Amino acid sequence: MRIIAGEYRGRVIKAPKGDGTRPTTDRVRESLMSALASARGGLEGAVVLDAFAGSGALGLEALSRGAASACFFERDGAAASVVSGNMRTLGLEPRRARLVRADVLEKPPLRQRPAFDLVFLDPPYALAAEESLRMVANLAKTGAVSGDAIVVYEHALSTNADADEAEAACGFALSSRKKYGETAVDILRLADTLG
Template identity: 65%
Template sequence: MRVIAGAFGGRSLKAPKGEGTRPTTDRVRESMMSAIASARGGFDGASVLDAFAGSGALGIEALSRGARCAHFYERAPEASRVLLENVRAMGLDPRCARVHRADILKDPPVRAQPSFDLVFLDPPYAFAATEALGVVAHLRSVGALAEDAIVVYEHAAGDEMQVDDAAKACDLSLARRKKYGDTVVDVLRTVRTEDAGTATERERHLS
């Protein structure tokens, strides 16, 4: 793997050994980053959460392209070690690249300054959409998610219905969906509280 563009463009990234993690391919990552840049007008100033970080490739790519800071969560010991090596290899300041050796489902962030406005979700495919997107719901409940946040969720093809239901329950709207073989990448946006209320009222009138 390598960093595709930005300050660290072309530099190599290590990947954890074994089948416990599933690194996002360079092709998918490039398409993903292009979609994010289009959705938010670039990466400058972004506050990033790489929730199931693995090698940290997604968060590091965002930092390379101008993100302000990134928090990486990874529970597996081997993956955490590789993640730290990648962060250090880029020469990233620990204050802007925070590595948390923790299970984000059991020990999620309770605060973020600034609030996260870009969230990467790339969990093992065995994780239910309600679990993965539940991280976003938690962030919102504790005030750690920006109102105009973008959530990028990588999941197995065929799980679209479950993802759509879970996203709706978390007040997330689908901005873009693209399939790459067995992988689907969704770009989701937070729905403002007043917009969610309007949508609910519209559905009531249509029922």
């Protein structure tokens, strides 16, 4: 895998071995980042939470495109080592990129300041949609996620109905849904009641 655009364009990053993670493909990352740049007016200054980091490709791509900082959560030791290695490869300083080796659902970053305004959710497909979305909604209630944050939720296309129900139950509004093969990527905004 490579960083697609920005400061680290063309730099190679690694993905964890095995079937434990599903790295977001270059094509999907490119399309997603373009959509986010349009929705936000660019990625400059974004404060990013990459909640189920895997390789860290989404957060690293956002940093390359001007995000101020990114916090990567990864519970799997082998995957966390890959994220750490990718951060070193790109020469990222701790003030810009921080890795937390923990399950974000069990130890969410409740006291994050400044608040995250861009959240990537690419959880294991077996995880119920409501679990990861509820975690973000709770972070918004503590002020760790800003009221105008954009949340990107990647899930199996076959779970669209479950995703719709969970998004509504957790207080999110669907801005767009793009389909890539068997994968759906939802771009969400927090409802006013959470902000």
